Structure formats: C-alpha cells, structure tokens
Amino acid sequence: MQTQIPLTRDLVLIGGGHTHALVLLKWGMRPLPGTRVTVINPAPTAPYSGMLPGHIAGHYTRDELEIDLIRLARFAGARVILGRAVGLDPEARTVTLQDGRVIAYDVASLDIGITSELPQIPGFAEHAIGAKPLDIYAETWADYLEAARQTGHAEPVAVIGGGVAGVELAMAMAHALIKATGKADVTLLEANAEILSADPKPRSQLRKALEVCGVTIRNNATISEITQEGPRLSTGDIIPAGLTIGVAGALPQSWLERTGLTLTEGFVNVNKSLQVSGYDTLFAAGDCAHLTHAPRPKAGVYAVRAAPVLFDNLRAKLVGLPLRAFHPQKDYLKLISLGQKSALAEKWGRIWQGPWLWRLKNRIDQKFMNMFNNLPQMPHADLPPVLTLGVAQELGDGQPICGGCGSKVGAGTLSGALETLPQSQRADVVTGRGDDAAVLKIGEHFQVITTDHLKSFTEDPALMAQITAVHALGDIWSMGAQPQAVLATVILPRMSQSLQARTMAEIMGAASQVFAQTGAEIVGGHSTQGTEMTIGFTITGLADRPITHAGARVGDVLILTRAIGTGVLLAAEMQGKANGRHVAKMLAAMAQPQDRAAEILKDSNAMTDVTGFGLAGHLQAICRSSDVGAELVLDQIPVYEGAVEMSEVGVKSTIYDSNLMHSPVENAAGSKAKLLHDPQTAGGLLAAVPSEKADEILSQLQELGLPAAIIGRIIDGPPILRCV
Structure with missing residues (x-):
C-alpha cells in the first residue's frame, strides 16, 4: 500500500519575480515530497520586464508579456496567495500581508523586485505613476492610449529619468502615440547633464534614436513637484503632461527598512549562496537583492542566472545538504528597444543597431516566455495492468475529480436515496426532502439548519475557508434566515503538528471573519486527517418566514x-x-x-x-x-x-x-x-x-x-x- 507522504516544511516564495517563476517551473519538474510551497504575489500574473517596452509600443499584447502564476503554481503543486507583502519577521519566520494576514514559513525567499515610484517628490503619488510595478503602469498606459485612439488626440507625456529604462519607454510611448494619433509629445527629463550617466557608451546612438521618435530631452531638469498640469522644475517651469511616468533608477521596496535585515542602499544583502545576511533560512534574489560578494547592476539577466542556484539551495536547505555558490557573469549583452521594431545592442564596449537586433531580442524573449506558456507534460503513474470490471469506464478520459461542487455525486444519487426513507411524522419539521435546508418550527419562530462541505480546489486554506463559508451560508440566506451558530468540520491532509497548527489557524481565522461579518459565530467543530483538505460547516439560522x-x-x-x-x-x-x-x-x-x-x-x-x-x-x-x-x-x-x-x-x-x-x-x-x-x-x-x-x-x-x-x-x- 502506498503511504501518503506528510507535509513537514513550509517553503514561502515572497514575490513572483523572474527568479521565483523559474524556481516554480523547476519545482514542478522536480518536486520535493514533504514540502508545502507557497508563492505570495499581489497579482495572479507576473509581467516579464524584458517585453514591457515592446508592449508599451504596441508590439505585444498584455497576455504575451505576463507569466500566469496561477497556472504555474498548479503545475508546481504550490498554493498562490494574492496579496502584497508589507512586513517580514526573520526571527519569528513570518510574512505579513497588506490585509493583515500573517504567513509562517520554515524556509523563505524574497524576489519582490523594485519600484520606480518617487515618493520624495511632492505630488508624485497624486499626479504620477512609476514604471514599476509594471502591472499598474501597463494598465494606466492602456487606458491612456485607448483614449487617444478614440479622440485622435493625446495630452503630452513626461518621463522622469534618462537611464536606459527611461529612454526605452519614452521611445515606446512616442511610437505608440504616433501610430494612434499621427503625432506624439513626449519629454524625457534627466537631472544630470546627460542622459545615460551610468552607462554612457550607447549615448550618442540613443540620442539620435530619441530624435527620430520625436522625444524631447531636458537635461539638468531637477523636479521640485508634480502638479496636475505636469512636473514643475526647480526653475519654476512646468513641463505640460497629462501623464507623468517615473523611471528614475531602481528603488527598493520601502517596507524592507522595517524588517531588521541588513541592507545596502535599501536592498537586501545576500551572500554567495543567496542567503540573507544573518539568516540561513531566508534567501533573496532578483532586483531586491544586493550581492555582497559580487555587486552587480539591477538587470533581469542576473535574476534568470540565479534561478538554478536558488532552486538547488532551497531544496538543499529543506533536506539538510550543503549549498552552492552563485557566481554572476561580469558583463552581458544589453539589448535596448528603439520604439519601432529595431534595437541597439552593447557588449564589451561595442555597439550594434538595426531591425535584426529586434528580431534577436524577440527570439530571446519569446523563448523565455515559452517556458511558461508551454509547460511540460509530466508523466502520471500508470494504471495496473489488470483492473476490476468497470474501473476503466468509471475513469473515462482520466480527468481528475473536480473540487468544490464539481466533486459531488450526481443529481439523482442523493435524491434517490432520500426517497427510500420514511416520511417524517414530526409536526415541527416544516420542509420536505429536497429543499435547501431543514426548517423547524419552534414556538412562533422558525429555525433553519443546513450543512455543507467542499473538497479543496485551491491550495490556499484561508481562501478555501472563506469560499466554503459563503457556500454553506447560501442555504441560510436563500431561505430568508439570519445565521446564528456554526460548527466546523475540517479534514487536513497528513502533515506535521506545526503545519497542522498553521493551517488550522488560517482556516478558522478566515472563516470566522466571514461568519462574524454576517452575524454568526463559530461555536465548535471537529477535525481529522485524510487524503486531501476538506472544509465543511453546519449552520443554524432564524427566520420569521422561511x-x-x-x-x-x-x-x-x-x-x-x-x-x-x-x-x-x-x-x-x-x-x-x-x-x-x-x-x-x-x-x-x-x-x-x-x-x-x-x-x-x-x-x-x-x-x-x-x-x-x-x-x-x-x-x-x-x-x-x-x-x-x-x-x-x-x-x-x-x-x-x-x-x-x-x-x-x-x-x-x-x-x-x-x-x-x-x-x-x-x-x-x-x-x-x-x-x-x-x-x-x-x-x-x-x-x-x-x-x-x-x-x-x-x-x-x-x-x-x-x-x-x-x-x-x-x-x-x-x-x-x-x-x-
């Protein structure tokens, strides 16, 4: 008989960045039995930054540059918690989300990216947005561009930051606006005397490309505030803008300052094994991490190259094996989009430019995304060679049993069984068989009693508990009753006591919030272990008129x-x-x-x-x-x-x-x-x-x-x- 392997450790991936996406992909191909994997991310998708300029220019759809984390997590056997991390306690090993939810971990990894928001500039939060997080920028730009198409006119655009990212996005927006309205008014604002102050090698070529796209460059442009009319410079001049985008460098997430972690300019210090300095159960990768042994600029190539090392080290930490080192390369091929389907490349101090480089960049980007769009088909356990009559027919096409109500028995099965039972002779039982719930007449009042349970269809226990509570309450609401008392029934898959405690706390906490909101209270219940998580509730309610x-x-x-x-x-x-x-x-x-x-x-x-x-x-x-x-x-x-x-x-x-x-x-x-x-x-x-x-x-x-x-x-x- 095959033994169910118990879950004993929680691995929590904080953020859906490129490194974590690749870790999940590798995990799906080489899972580690006994580990429950969780990925926390604000959105169900994670945009691939390499294709963002192409999307802004109109060369890619939104779907084409997004990694579907829900689908990827299903492949990896992981749960997805949609929420933004705002706190981390490395001593208690907990992550706090924006909604107050606390997630415990045994081993965790940070890959939360960076931000382009500029809160130090007055008025930025009210009148501008950062290019990162990418999802907010992409949605705002889509609405802006659609309005331009509808009216044939677009207000001017201001881009704060003359680095490579600002230059790319300025040309991309100009190209899209010209295509939509026939003209573009985009201004690139740089505080230094020249654009590309950190990487001057391709400066002259990119200045020419900006001119071709019609982008105006304003150097020595120190911004004092963002107004409704546009950025106000220290000189008092206002750069007219209906849309202002912040792309001024890579800024760390501000909440990291409150974690007690050792930081360099706001970025999390990690050693050669990608472990956070001082905490051997916490790792970090991608743009949020600072490689203390080999500092590098913020670039997606390092996040991608770090993924195999992070994957191996997370597994090694969970099974008690030695970790290996990450050695990033010193240089890499930089491919910069030029608005149209053309690109500029720079490596070893040499510069190339032309449409053929766009095709090369597109092939590289598409190859990366195809890993997530075309997930490998993992082999399933073969059926025994000899089966009892009827098994093959019952299995049908091999589709797994659905969760939720899709897993329940057919419509006629329960009703057929109920029809064989004798009819109730009790005067206080008001409803007959087949209604949503039982209704009892008690004096001048009516009490409604219902019970329901759901087999898990999401790996997130809290979300599953919320949905099950709403589902079970449906019978009370549909009979016109006010919910009162609740008994919970929880079946957990086999897991260690610590994971049992964490999971039960998540389930009961989430369910309690739903019931409290609707005027009911959990008063007790029962729990056991089984092959898969199942949550159920028995609820009573009062009704004047059922x-x-x-x-x-x-x-x-x-x-x-x-x-x-x-x-x-x-x-x-x-x-x-x-x-x-x-x-x-x-x-x-x-x-x-x-x-x-x-x-x-x-x-x-x-x-x-x-x-x-x-x-x-x-x-x-x-x-x-x-x-x-x-x-x-x-x-x-x-x-x-x-x-x-x-x-x-x-x-x-x-x-x-x-x-x-x-x-x-x-x-x-x-x-x-x-x-x-x-x-x-x-x-x-x-x-x-x-x-x-x-x-x-x-x-x-x-x-x-x-x-x-x-x-x-x-x-x-x-x-x-x-x-x-």
Missing part, C-alpha cells in the same frame, strides 16, 4: 445575483488551461458574502442558491415544488469571464453529464447553454420575485456592485425549463 422552493407563482420574474461558470473554470484550472486572471477574479467574487443581497430578496416568493446541480437543476427544483414551468433568456444570464471560452474548447466539470441528464432545458444550444448545467460553488441566489417589484429589487442589487440580472420568468405549465 422562503422555500414551493412559493413561485406564474408571472414571477427570476433574478440571479451572481455569475455562473465556476465549475468549468475550476475544471480548466485543474487541467492547466484557464487564464489565471479569470480564475483569480472568480475566486475573489466567490469569497464575497451575500447577506446584503439576501436582505433585499427577503420578500421573494421562492428562492434557492445555485450550487452543485447548476442553474438549471436548482431552477427545476423550484418549478417542481411550485408546480410551474420557467423560461430563461440565455443572453441575460451573467457568466464569469473566461467560462464560455473554456466551454467552447470542451472543458466541463465531472458532474456536468449528470446535471444535464436530470435537468434538461429545451431550446438550449451552444457553449453558453452548457453552463446552465455547470455545477456552481458559492453560487448566486436565484429568486422568483413578483413582477411589479422586480425592477426595484434589481436596481438595489446592482447598487451593491453585484452582476445581478433578470434572467427569465415563471410560466404556467408542467415543471419544464426552456430558453426563449
């Missing part, structure tokens, strides 16, 4: 509070096919409580939460209990971004076929129609409301920022669903 499935009336309008598509997106994410941004956006929505929406819908005639049986299955439950039919307007049903695209390529959840069989919908065809049977986790509330109140209710829901929509109506006839 809302059941049975109250829908002909003419009622159907309102849905949340998009559908979680099942297909979660299945696609497990298969490495989903877009990380789409997954992250969906998970964030799933973790949001729906108590305020439930309050608005408290006068509904019938209501349910859309979960495992899909939108069609849960709507049919209302129709059967109310003895009515329903019409759906497919185009009006909100869906999560990326869900239709995944449906189009054939991705589906493991219980999709069962849902389709038990809740068919007439006149439903196409990829979006398939999502009617997609099992939902923490899905929206589906309510049948009086038609005269529908518009007002919808307006109130949309004022909360919800994607609520009127998706159909209740009609006379048998409990049949159809699209119109």
